[in-house]
Amino acid sequence: MAGIVKRFPGVTALDGVDLDVLPGEVHCLLGQNGAGKSTLIKTLAGVHTPDEGTITWDGTEVTLGHPQAAMDMGIATMYQELDLVEGLTVAENVFLGHEKSRFGFSQRSAARAATRELLAGLGHPEISPTAEVGDLSAAGQQIVSMARALSRKARLIVMDEPSAVLDSGEVERLFDVIRQLTAQGVAVVYISHRLEEIRVIGDRVTVLKDGRTVATGLPAKETPTSEVIRLMTGRSIEYVFPERGTTPQDEPLLVVEGISRRGEFEDVSFSVRPGEVLGLAGLVGAGRSEIVETVFGARRADAGTVTVGGRRLRPGSVDSAVSAGVGLAPEERKSQALVLGDSVAHNISMATLTRFSLGGLIDRGAESEAAQELATSLELRPTGITREIRTLSGGNQQKVVLARWLLRGCRVLLLDEPTRGVDIGARSEIYALVRRLADDGVAVVVVSSEIEEVLGLSDRVLVVGDGQVLHEAPATELDEHQVLDIIMRGDAA
Amino acid sequence: MSVETPRTSEEPAGTQEMAAPAATAGSGPSALSRFLGGSATRNLGLVIALVILCVVGLATAGERFGSFDNALTILRLAAVVGVVSVGMTFVICGGGIDLSVGAIVALSSVWATTLATQTMAEDIHWIVMVLTALLVGGACGLVNGLLVAYGKVAPFIATLAMLASARGLAELIAQRRTQIVRDRSFIDFFGGSVIGIPVLVIIFAIVAALGWVLLNRTTFGRRTLAIGGNPEAARLAGIKVERQTAYLYVLLGLACGLAAVMLMARTTTGTSTHGQLLELDTIAAAVIGGTLLSGGRGTIVGTVLGVLIFTTLTNVFTLNNVDTSTQNVAKGVIIVAAVLLQQRLAARRRST
Numbered sequence: 001m002a003g004i005v006k007r008f009p010g011v012t013a014l015d016g017v018d019l020d021v022l023p024g025e026v027h028c029l030l031g032q033n034g035a036g037k038s039t040l041i042k043t044l045a046g047v048h049t050p051d052e053g054t055i056t057w058d059g060t061e062v063t064l065g066h067p068q069a070a071m072d073m074g075i076a077t078m079y080q081e082l083d084l085v086e087g088l089t090v091a092e093n094v095f096l097g098h099e100k101s102r103f104g105f106s107q108r109s110a111a112r113a114a115t116r117e118l119l120a121g122l123g124h125p126e127i128s129p130t131a132e133v134g135d136l137s138a139a140g141q142q143i144v145s146m147a148r149a150l151s152r153k154a155r156l157i158v159m160d161e162p163s164a165v166l167d168s169g170e171v172e173r174l175f176d177v178i179r180q181l182t183a184q185g186v187a188v189v190y191i192s193h194r195l196e197e198i199r200v201i202g203d204r205v206t207v208l209k210d211g212r213t214v215a216t217g218l219p220a221k222e223t224p225t226s227e228v229i230r231l232m233t234g235r236s237i238e239y240v241f242p243e244r245g246t247t248p249q250d251e252p253l254l255v256v257e258g259i260s261r262r263g264e265f266e267d268v269s270f271s272v273r274p275g276e277v278l279g280l281a282g283l284v285g286a287g288r289s290e291i292v293e294t295v296f297g298a299r300r301a302d303a304g305t306v307t308v309g310g311r312r313l314r315p316g317s318v319d320s321a322v323s324a325g326v327g328l329a330p331e332e333r334k335s336q337a338l339v340l341g342d343s344v345a346h347n348i349s350m351a352t353l354t355r356f357s358l359g360g361l362i363d364r365g366a367e368s369e370a371a372q373e374l375a376t377s378l379e380l381r382p383t384g385i386t387r388e389i390r391t392l393s394g395g396n397q398q399k400v401v402l403a404r405w406l407l408r409g410c411r412v413l414l415l416d417e418p419t420r421g422v423d424i425g426a427r428s429e430i431y432a433l434v435r436r437l438a439d440d441g442v443a444v445v446v447v448s449s450e451i452e453e454v455l456g457l458s459d460r461v462l463v464v465g466d467g468q469v470l471h472e473a474p475a476t477e478l479d480e481h482q483v484l485d486i487i488m489r490g491d492a493a
Numbered sequence: 494m495s496v497e498t499p500r501t502s503e504e505p506a507g508t509q510e511m512a513a514p515a516a517t518a519g520s521g522p523s524a525l526s527r528f529l530g531g532s533a534t535r536n537l538g539l540v541i542a543l544v545i546l547c548v549v550g551l552a553t554a555g556e557r558f559g560s561f562d563n564a565l566t567i568l569r570l571a572a573v574v575g576v577v578s579v580g581m582t583f584v585i586c587g588g589g590i591d592l593s594v595g596a597i598v599a600l601s602s603v604w605a606t607t608l609a610t611q612t613m614a615e616d617i618h619w620i621v622m623v624l625t626a627l628l629v630g631g632a633c634g635l636v637n638g639l640l641v642a643y644g645k646v647a648p649f650i651a652t653l654a655m656l657a658s659a660r661g662l663a664e665l666i667a668q669r670r671t672q673i674v675r676d677r678s679f680i681d682f683f684g685g686s687v688i689g690i691p692v693l694v695i696i697f698a699i700v701a702a703l704g705w706v707l708l709n710r711t712t713f714g715r716r717t718l719a720i721g722g723n724p725e726a727a728r729l730a731g732i733k734v735e736r737q738t739a740y741l742y743v744l745l746g747l748a749c750g751l752a753a754v755m756l757m758a759r760t761t762t763g764t765s766t767h768g769q770l771l772e773l774d775t776i777a778a779a780v781i782g783g784t785l786l787s788g789g790r791g792t793i794v795g796t797v798l799g800v801l802i803f804t805t806l807t808n809v810f811t812l813n814n815v816d817t818s819t820q821n822v823a824k825g826v827i828i829v830a831a832v833l834l835q836q837r838l839a840a841r842r843r844s845t
Contacts, residue, residue, distance in 0.1 A: 298729055322731035330729055337729065339722035341789050350719055351730040353712040360711045404730065 014039050014050070015211040021156060024185045026178060028198045028220055031208035032232055032449070032484075037191055040208065041158045044189070045077040046070035068097075076154035078145045078162055086134030091115040093133050094148045118147040121180075123173045139166050146177070157181065158189040163197060175201050193283055195225055195488055207231040229484050240428040241456035242435035250274050253443040254326075254412045256295055259304030264290040265467035268304070272412070272443040277434065279458030279475065280447045281483050287467035288447045289331045292414045295445075296328040297321040308412055322351065324412075327405030329398065331416040331447075337401045338389050345371040345385040348403045374403040379429065395419075395426025402433060413437060416447045431457055451483045463487060535783050535838060539798040546805050554812035563808070565691060571804040572697035573755045575797060577771060578778040579704040580748030582796045585779050586708070587741045588721035588788030589641060589648040593655035594749050594775055597633045598768030600663040601626040601753035606672040606763025619679035622757070627750035633659055634746015638739030656772070663765035671764040674757050683758030693755050700748070705793040717741060721788025777824070778803055781831040 014036045021027045031037050042048045044055070046064035054061050057073055064070045070077075084093050091111045092099075100107045100114065115129035124143045127136065133144060142162060149157045163171045178188055178201055192198060198205065202220030206213060207228065215231050252271035260266045265287035272278045280288045293299045295306050300316030307313065314320040321328075330336035338347055348371040349356060356367040371385045378399045380392075389397060398418060405413055415434065419427045434457060438444050448454045454461055455475050463471040463486045471486050550558035557563060577594050584591050604610065605626040614621040633655060640651040674680060683692050708714035719727040720734045728734045749768075756767050780786060781802060782795030803824070810820045 296729070318728060318731055319733065328729055335723070336725045338726055339719050339789060341722055341785075342718065346715065346719075350715075350727070350732070353715055357712045360713055361706075362710055362712060362715065364710070 014043070016053075016213070017208065017211065018213045018216055019189075019206055020216070021187045021189060023155070023187050024182045025203040026182060026188045026190050026201050026220075028202040028205045029189055029191045029208065030198070030205055030228060030232060032451070035208040035232075036211040037208055038160065039211075041077060041160055041189065041191070044070065044075060044158060046075075071097075071152055071154075074153065074155035075158070076149035076152045076156070077158040077160070078142075078149050079160055084133045084141055084144060084148075087132065089130050089132055090119075090127060090136070090144050090147075091129035093144055094118065094129075094151050096148070098152070114151065115147065118150050119143065121150070122147060122177050139170050142166060146174075150181075154186065156187045156189065158191075160191045161193070162190075163192055163194065171197065193488070195228065226481075229481055229488075232484070240431070242432045244435070244459060245275065245439050253309055254295075254445070255305075255307045257305050257307075259291070259294055259301040259306065261290060261294060261299060261302050264299075265294075265464075268464075268467075268469055270462055270469070270472075272445060274411070274441045274443050275438050276460065277438050277444045277446060277458045279454035279461045280445065280464055281451050281454040281461055281487075282449075282464035283487055284449055286464045286487075288464050289416050290467075291464070292328065292416050292445060292447055293330070295321075296326060296414055298328070298330075322408075325408075325410050326412040326414065327351070327408060327410035328414045329401045329405070329416060329418055331420070333394070333397055333401060333420070338397060340390040341388060343386050344375065344380070344389050344392070344400055347389050347400050348374060348385070348407060351404050352407050370407060371403070374407060378403055378406075378433065393423065393426065394421035395423055395430065398422055398426075398430060399433070402430070406437070410442060412443045412445075414445045414447075417449065418446060419448070419450075419453060451480045455480065455483070535835075536792065536794050536798060538834075539782065539795060539802065543798060543802050543805065546802060546809065550805065550809040550812070554809065557812050558809065563812075565694070567801075567804050567808050568694045568697075569691050569759065570807070571800050572691075572693040573752050573759070574771065574774050574778065574804065575697045575800040576700045576752045576755065577745070577748050578775040578782075578796050578800050579700050579793060580745035581775040582704070582779045582782070582784050582791050582793060583708065583717055584648075584741045584745050585776070585784050585786060586721045586788060586791040587717045587738060588724060589738065589741060590776070590786075591637060591652045591742065591745055592649065592772045593633065593637060593652040593659055594745065595768035595771035596656045596659035596663070597630050597746060597749040598753045598756065598771055599765050600633065600659040600666075601629040601750045602757050602763035602767045603663040603667045603672065603765055604629045604763075605753060606674055606757060607666060611675055614676055614679075619676045619682070622674075622676070622679060623754050626753045626757070627747055630746045630748070630750025630753060631743055632746070634743040634749070635739070637746065638742030641742060642735040642738035660765060667763070667765050669765065671762050674761045674763065680758055680761055683755060693759065696751070696755060700751070701793055701797050708791075708793055713737075713740070718789055718791075721785075721790075723789070774800075774803060777828045780828065780835075783835060 017036065017040055019027070019029075019040070029037055029040070039048060043050050044064075046067045046069050049063075049065065055064060056062070057075075062073065064073075064075075085096065088096070091108070091114075094115045095111045100111045112129040116125070119125060119127050119129070122143055124140075127140055127143060133141060136144065146159075146162070162174060166174060178190070182188060190198070190202060198220050204216075205218040205220045205223060205228070206216040207218070208214070209232060218228075250273050253274045255271040257269050258267050260268070268287075268291055270278065280291065282288050290299060294301050297306075297313060297316055297318045297320055305312055306315075306321075308321075308324040308326060311324055313324055313326075334340060339350070345368050349367050352370075353362065356363045356370070368385060372383075374380075375383050375385050380396055380399050380403075382392075389400060392400070402413075402418075418430055418434070422430065434444055434446065438459075446454060446457055448457075455478060458475045461473060461475045461478055461483070462469050463483055465487050547558075577598070581591060581594065605622045610622055610625050637648075637652050637655050640646045640654075641648045644651070683696075685692050687695060708717065716727070716732050716737050719730070719732055720737050724734050752771075753763075753767065757763050760767075778799035779791065779796050780799070782792065782797070782799030784791030784796060806823070806827070807820060810823070815823075
């Protein structure tokens, strides 16, 4: 792959990526969240068509118009979010899309036999080909996903964080399989955040950052960790972060004590003072979103308490959190925060409807006046509030979500990935806005995968890994390398 | 995802300035339609369809179609379907569906015309029959609503079950006999006219007007569209999604009770065969009227026009002696055509 460029509306996800993979090697792909790894492998799998650049396969330039084309050529992909059909059996999943059949009738026994063979080869003969995939554990599903890739007789297998759901013994077996495959000349693209795994299994490393290749063909065994981290961090562009105010010394407004959710996070405690910005740093899957959603009551905690201004929130009740003055700008803006087909004004007033109504009738004048006022003060572009929200850019959509809670007069604001899909200009505005809110006495919690963002924006930082708080420190006492180091060491444990 | 990284070292301000004019240009041509509320242009299409239908009616059936009496006949037929369609619009806007409306109408009509109810009505007032029908309809709606909102049963399944059991219960109560409404004053009231306009039509008009206000001007309507448009976003904005969902089915149940009363007056009977295929007519009316089956968007005006188009079509066919089987085929074709057209329009709107 050479010079791959992929643009999405509003963002350039890949901006000149080079990757070359040799037969029989394990090529590791490293990069922070949002560096473009997922987009790259989707391009390789034929899901995305690159806007620029070329893909060369076995000496000839090819166009991968759709996933089937990639599979036919011998490229199989194991996605991070498992793409199995839960209601079907293991064998049916393995041969999904290329069912063994004769004259249109499926040959179920042949498929079962072939599946049994594949699973045995993977060291998991205990998984029955007739079991329903939904009944298997996450690790079991991972194995099925791998069997599927193998069933394609693939010559290149892309594995997106295959070890994330496996325990150490299972990882060992995974490595055995990978070694077998490479011995047969199959190439593997291996994505993982765990550096020590890359040392064990990898041959060469390519590092991505901000949608570009910053280093390629590094020897996986010898390149020092500090060098890898240096390549992953640092940025070609500097963000403008607003200046911090003086750290307030008031009583904490939001107090979270020992909240846990089985399988997601354990014994998390923190507190935020009015006027303070607390950052949660960590990788995707570390449990950050789960933590803030639990604080908000969108998920119900198994244990622990959340109090706002001395008032204890009812667990699992969004209503209780909202009436205590908590607001959430969720991670998935489009699916969790916005009614896309509706207008800007309606999206802003969604949490405040009763304020504009008398006996259920909405005073639309007052509603649009308030919405317009906020749109102007947040410099929403375009400023029209009757526009459908889907026509706005990511950054402006995020401003609308913030406006919703500003209108409500929130005391505690939880921001989950506030700048995802937001272009650089609007980012600085959102940073400034967050700081302004804090200066007005709001307690803010910011979650972000971009360590630099957490460090630049927050007063205090919690480093989260594998559902646990690994470290807590003032933002000024940490730098990106340290945080990444804490996370990667934490992951290893 | 990742940051936009301009290769040339442009200042952030530059990017913004570029974005602004592009956005203004985009709002240019469709500004009028947006001002009209977006749906207005689509409703205009429905009005045109209705006018064409009337022209066809006049051309083929002449005076028999064009008479004032025939117009009233159409409206009277439209009234019953219309009242339920308004309720159906709310449920569909809220992201649900109700297949049991016909059965609920049947059950309400039967319950309100049992010997016991009618005797009680004789003693007190015919309003007892009305209240009974509304109560039965509302209760059925409440069961649907509770099952869907709190039982997390798929609306399709919950209301399918209600369809079967409500009609079954109606048959049990009526013992499959047609129950005659004996109260003359009831029939006189609902079957009568005020300044030449049938009371049934007036009721339809009032329900439609109230429905319009409820959907467009109240927190109830706004919440309905929010939970239908994006239930997760609504929940995270503090809206009580379950409760709102339950209300919608109760509302539709009440509309069914009212429709049962209207049907009892029009046919002077209560029977378990009332309201057959009403679910088809009402869902079709809503969909033709531009209500999005996936929820979050819909208009009362569109639904009313949908009902009128459907009823007028039936009338034109009947006047031309087209048998009902052929009519049903034509209806099916029209529903599909309307949905296909709707999708095209939606796609075009999204691309501008």
